[in-house]
Amino acid sequence: MNSFLAMGGYAAYVWPAYAVFFAVLAADFIAPALRRRRNLQTLRTRMTRQAARQDRVNRMPSTAD
Secondary structure: HHHHHHHHOOHHHHHHHHHHHHHHHHHHHHHHHHHHHHHHHHHHHHHHHHHHHHHHHOOOOOOOO
16 A cells, blocks of 8 residues: 555655645536625625615606606
8 A cells, every 4th residue: 555655656746636636626616606606696786786776766756747
């Protein structure tokens, strides 16, 4: 097992490469979920602002009379 972990003397290069690979893989897996959460929050905020703006417009007295 020690010889496998030593990777024939290249362990100092191989294991960090594996670590970077798995870190990038994890980031690639997590990033879409975080982006989706941020997009949904932005959409909720916009819809709330739009509803408030529409409510203000509907409550204004009409000057067309």
